[in-house]
Amino acid sequence: MRQEDPRSPAIVCGSGAERLGAEIADLLRVTPLESRLDRFPDGELDVAVDPAVRERDAYVIQSLGPPVNDHLVELLLLVDACRRESASRVTAVLPYLGYARKDRRTGPGEPVGLRVVADMLAHPRIDRVAVMNPHVLQVEAIFAVPVTIMSAVSVLASALLPPPATDDVVVAPDAGAIGLAERYSAELGLDRVAVVLKDRQSGTEVSVSGIASDGSGGDALLVDDMITTGGTLEAAAAAVRDSWGPGSLRIAATHPVLVDDAIERAMKLEPAQVVVTDTILHDDLPEPFEVVGVADVVASHLRDLTSR
Ligand code: R5P
Numbered sequence: 001m002r003q004e005d006p007r008s009p010a011i012v013c014g015s016g017a018e019r020l021g022a023e024i025a026d027l028l029r030v031t032p033l034e035s036r037l038d039r040f041p042d043g044e045l046d047v048a049v050d051p052a053v054r055e056r057d058a059y060v061i062q063s064l065g066p067p068v069n070d071h072l073v074e075l076l077l078l079v080d081a082c083r084r085e086s087a088s089r090v091t092a093v094l095p096y097l098g099y100a101r102k103d104r105r106t107g108p109g110e111p112v113g114l115r116v117v118a119d120m121l122a123h124p125r126i127d128r129v130a131v132m133n134p135h136v137l138q139v140e141a142i143f144a145v146p147v148t149i150m151s152a153v154s155v156l157a158s159a160l161l162p163p164p165a166t167d168d169v170v171v172a173p174d175a176g177a178i179g180l181a182e183r184y185s186a187e188l189g190l191d192r193v194a195v196v197l198k199d200r201q202s203g204t205e206v207s208v209s210g211i212a213s214d215g216s217g218g219d220a221l222l223v224d225d226m227i228t229t230g231g232t233l234e235a236a237a238a239a240v241r242d243s244w245g246p247g248s249l250r251i252a253a254t255h256p257v258l259v260d261d262a263i264e265r266a267m268k269l270e271p272a273q274v275v276v277t278d279t280i281l282h283d284d285l286p287e288p289f290e291v292v293g294v295a296d297v298v299a300s301h302l303r304d305l306t307s308r
Helices: 015-027 068-084 113-122 153-158 175-188 231-244 262-268 295-306
Strands: 010-013 035-039 045-049 057-061 089-094 128-132 147-150 169-172 192-200 206-212 220-227 249-256 273-277 289-292
Touching: 010 015, 010 068, 015 057, 015 068, 015 295, 035 068, 045 068, 057 068, 057 295, 068 089, 068 113, 089 295, 128 295, 147 295, 153 175, 153 249, 153 273, 153 295, 169 175, 175 192, 175 220, 192 231, 206 231, 220 231, 231 249, 231 262
Parallel strands: 010 057, 057 089, 089 128, 128 147, 169 192, 169 220, 220 249, 249 273, 273 289
Antiparallel strands: 035 045, 192 206
């Protein structure tokens, strides 16, 4: 039985990050606090946290993968519960931040979903946010509280075996992923980054008008922050193969949202390897998918935050 210091960090896991949260707690040498998640007959969520959260530095760990709206409301309720139970500080730890793609309006009549989520989290008075590879780095400007950005690039890059050859090219599947592609190329010591010129028509449809690249050929490493329907990967892989011919393709993406037939769509591309993390849990992803754990990365950020 682990003897716990009542001043140690309190880990509260939401249902979207139960296994990852337990691994993070283990690395921090604490036991996650018990929390209850029920549902009222009308569908409303009914949660409670262990009162042992009182006067402790609380980390509410929740991934906003599907069902995203339930996970979001559960997070808000858990944070409010920690507050009302007098936690000394509450940090929302979001391995996957949903709604982050809507960081700006792309047409008339649209809301800014990311801003709405940031405002919702401000109400139960979150003190800090820690988020893994958010869709846009501007989350720091959108949240009013301090934001810690965690990255899975290093662990995903290390899982690419054999390591990419020096003439391989890192491919950003759209302009928004250029920064991410540059981080992979720096991590892997590669010189070439190509960008697919993608345009999104709807949540499921994208079109590609070309690929911007200095030179052609070489095997491709397609990188993205998330795979949702697989439409982006499909279009980007077609652009790479149309431009350079049939080199081998590998894929690295942080968040495996993987809805509808995304897994099958990815597999049809016959990639040599698809590395994703466990920010969203999937049991039994088929080969060539490989899941890389991020508990170590998160735990080391939480150690740092606890010491401040
Ligand atoms: C978009 O800008 C993102 O970075 C991803 O490329 C996109 O969300 C992936 O979605 P899907 O797999 O549905 O194309």
